[in-house]
Amino acid sequence: MNLSAATAPPILTHRYANGLTLVVEPMAGVASVGMTLLTPAGAATEPQARQGVAGMLSEMIFRGAGKLDSRAHSDALDRLGVHRSSDVYTQHMRLGATMMGERVAEALPLLIDCVTRPHLADDAFDPSRQLAIASIEALEDDPQHKVMIELKRHHLGEPIGRSTMGRIDHLEAMGVDDVRTFAEQRCVSGGSILAMAGCVDFEMVRDQIGELIEDWSGAADEIASNDPPARSYHHMQAESAQQHIGVAYDxxxxxxxxxxxxxxxxxxxxxxxxxxxxxxVRENRGLCYSVYATYGAERGRGFVYGYAGTTPQRADETLQVMTGELRRMADGVDADEFDRAIVGLKSRLVMQGESTGARAASLAGDQFMRGKPRTLDDIAAAIDDVTLDKLNDFVAAHKPGDMTTLNIGPEPLRND
Structure with a gap:
């Protein structure tokens, strides 16, 4: 499966003297550029008693940077048509942006300033904190989201399993100097990754970024994986007509x-x-209104997370059938299931290749996880290498072990 033109430029990388890694994938036939900047300022890197400070930083970096106050900085990016966002991962804070290729040279100074020269002004702190607290409080109205946050916390433990949203009591005890100190210690060049994809000239952005980061320095260690807690069952009481069930295994x-x-x-x-x-679980038995599983991975270990939303009356059976299906994978996969899975993965890969923002995010993630980026053809070749026999050998050898189960609803589950 060949997803790129024969003459497509290669992915190019450059490591600056201050430790920043630049990854660029020029893409033919597109007019936009996607950008992802990762700095080693994720939730797992926060001080133990200041959980949520990374999220505060990610909110405040767009409230004034460089020579421009909050309004002027926002207006400048808007005039250039730059769509931007920021959020927090386990290991990183992410700044993402998409723009037209012809605007890159003007937009880069404004975007780089967000991480190298953020104002982190006194008057930006309280509004940012109020937003952070409101987001956590809103989880009470979004139990599907809350159950997966709590499941990860119980399955992975401290600090890897922390919620990227933080904790209300920590946010209430926080001051603006906590954000500034965290930025100084973790929003550093060493270990940061800047990935760009689309209508972009590698040499131009390499040289321009080099000038913009001349005064940016520092290094921060990656947070090592912790020993996970014992796998167990957890119930969170909620008076609701719904039951939200999460399961996780390694x-x-x-x-x-x-x-x-x-x-x-x-x-x-x-x-x-x-x-x-x-x-x-849903179609044949009608047990739930929503059910799915996702895969999350670190370099050396991975996790499967499952979710089902149902009613209290059907919750026990839903859990039993869902975990039964997870374990039944070890019995094997048929050819039709295999073919549908392969087609689905390739379709998603094609759609990713049509989005410069998605490609930039993928390049940055690969650089962090694997130490080098992968082309779409590299990923497609890895999919093509999987055969039905290989898949069945794999699922037989990797049966789910002990699971963490978390339930939000009016009644505990039997969990037997």
């Missing part, structure tokens, strides 16, 4: 040679309306 990591085989297995389980979970 599997292989991103750098495992069989990583793509794991992704194909996940696509069999939860690859849309033809996936096993949807078919067996």
């Amino acid at each position: 599997t292989i990591g991103e750098l495992d040679p069989q990583n793509m085989t794991q992704r194909v297995a996940l696509a069999v389980l939860s690859g849309g309306m033809s996936g096993r979970l949807f078919t067996e």
